[in-house]
Amino acid sequence: MEQQTKTWFITGASQGIGLVLVKQLLANGYNVAATARNLETLKQAVGNSSDQFLLLQMDLVNEESVGKAVDAAISHFKSIDFLVNNAGYGLIAGIEESSNKEVQAQFDVNVFGLH
Incomplete structure (x- = not known):
């Protein structure tokens, strides 16, 4: 059985x-669907163009973008076995020094973007 x-x-x-x-996962023979806001940066950083690697541009705070990325991964690999929600960023400032827009943007990515 294969x-x-x-x-x-x-x-x-x-x-x-x-x-x-x-x-590491690609080196160990796994299929990897990897997302980033900028595909060129991801492509250059990984340097792999095999069928086991699928680059996907995705905006974590846009549900349609997330849905398209997930659908593309399933279409290419037939399933997703493991999910690593690694996207996020830090805001180096005190909360009282940050604008409402900056705080909302961070929550959109780091909190709400994970569900």
Whole structure:
């Protein structure tokens, strides 16, 4: 019986922990659907163009964008076995120093974007 290769879906894959995880998983033979806001940055950072690697541009705070990325990953790999919600960012400022827009944007990505 042939064993199916497991598929990972990783958000925030163009730098940091997400990028390291993508590279390690690809090196170990897994399928990886990796998302980023900027595909060119992700493509250059990973340097892999195999059928096991699917680059996806995704805006975490846009439900339609997220849905399209998930659908594309399932269409390409037939399933998603593991999800790593790694996308996010820090705001280096005291809450009283931040504008409402800055705080809302951070919550949209780091809190609401994960559901």
